[in-house]
Amino acid sequence: MKAYLxxxxxxxxxxxxxxxxxxxxxxxxxxxxxxxxxxFRISDVMFEGSADDLKQTKxxxxxxxxxxxxxxxxxxxxxxxxxxxxxxxxxxxxVAAGGLSFEEGLKLxxxxxxxxxxACEHQESTMAAIVGLEDEIIEKVCEDINEVVxxxxxxxxGQLVIxxxxxxxxxxxxxxxxxxxxxxxxxxxxxxxHSPLMEMAxxxxxxxxxxxxxxxxxxxxxxxxxxKKETDPSVIKSNLxxxxxxxxxxxxxxxxxxxxxxxxxxxxxxxxGIMIGLLKKLDxxxxxxxx
Numbered sequence: 001m002k003a004y005l006x007x008x009x010x011x012x013x014x015x016x017x018x019x020x021x022x023x024x025x026x027x028x029x030x031x032x033x034x035x036x037x038x039x040f041r042i043s044d045v046m047f048e049g050s051a052d053d054l055k056q057t058k059x060x061x062x063x064x065x066x067x068x069x070x071x072x073x074x075x076x077x078x079x080x081x082x083x084x085x086x087x088x089x090x091x092x093x094x095v096a097a098g099g100l101s102f103e104e105g106l107k108l109x110x111x112x113x114x115x116x117x118x119a120c121e122h123q124e125s126t127m128a129a130i131v132g133l134e135d136e137i138i139e140k141v142c143e144d145i146n147e148v149v150x151x152x153x154x155x156x157x158g159q160l161v162i163x164x165x166x167x168x169x170x171x172x173x174x175x176x177x178x179x180x181x182x183x184x185x186x187x188x189x190x191x192x193x194h195s196p197l198m199e200m201a202x203x204x205x206x207x208x209x210x211x212x213x214x215x216x217x218x219x220x221x222x223x224x225x226x227x228k229k230e231t232d233p234s235v236i237k238s239n240l241x242x243x244x245x246x247x248x249x250x251x252x253x254x255x256x257x258x259x260x261x262x263x264x265x266x267x268x269x270x271x272x273g274i275m276i277g278l279l280k281k282l283d284x285x286x287x288x289x290x291x
Contacts, residue, residue: 003257004096005279006068006089008248009189010127011063011270012054017067018047020074020115023166027070030102033065037106042066057120057190061113062106063087068092068269069102071291081097082229084222086223086275087194087248088112090240096268097217098234104212111208115201116244120191127152127163128173128188132182135160141175152194156281161187163195193245194223202244209237227252228258254282266291 005142021043031043045053046063058255069092072078080094083091085094087225088109091214107258125148135151138160147168152159162172164241173184192198195272220229224241228248251287257265264287267275272290279288 001081001260001262002079002266003262004072004083004093005265005267005275006085006092006096007064007267007270007274007277008082008085008087008089009057009064009193011064011272011274012060012114013271014051014054015140015267016063016270017043017070019238020067020070021047024074024247026247030070031066034062034105034106034174037103038062040108055058055190056097057117057161058110058113061116062109064088065092065095065109067108069095071107071154073102078218080219080266080281082220082222082257082260084253084257085224086250087224087243089269089275090196090221090224090243090253092240092269093221094214094217094240095220097219099214099217099221099233100187102213108184108205108208108212112201112205112244116198118204119198119201121189125163125165125184125197126169127161127192127194127196128169128184128186129182130162130173130176130181133176133179134158137179138162138176141172142181145171147171148192148196149197151247154251155248156251156254156278158281159278163192164197165192168188193261194243194245196216196245198244202241205244207242209240222253222257224248224250224253228256250278251282254279258283258286263287265289 149164149168154164214233
């Protein structure tokens, strides 16, 4: 069985997509469609913008989505038996599986990105990567802190990202270093993604997701919230909404895909290799590639 994997924030890079635009008439048409949908020339930012330009949530999310989906549309044949995406990548995966059109998916991503940007500006917050501790230890430390601080991204065994208030994250980092973390690093991100501090963004995104029609999928999608495959449009919508304030259960997602018989993974979009790198922490022998 084959699976397509789609990256989230952090997979952006300077010049992303420029080669596609210059080499493919179809890609050029899709980039111009994206510019029109968004109301500004995001292609110019993607091709010529600095790393700082691309770090803005309102730019990063649509840019990675556009890059991943266009790369999928340029494939000679869709060969996946299932798809999955990390956080933002779940929207790319849903479009790839046929649940949404390119335009519908991009509109939702823009709403999501802008809503998350506003939530970040409303309350200062951040995230931190914790390496070298068991999940249960990190969870217990977070629970014992009298601030908003929660597990946000279960990326792979021994790597978990936490999310919360500035005070909460700084306190957690200190306590987790004392508990023996090999690394506890505050990340340069705009805010506390996948935490209760995204509730305002979740409410804004909910109306947009509920208004869209998710069509019959050509293959199941493994979603972040439940970490299992899904095809029911109503459940898919609910999971997409809950995703903003719930942790990304990527480790469990990969474990379930492997257990369900997936033996070949293709990562599509972004810098390439991030998702495969996490997968290899679980199974170094599984067949994989990046596009």
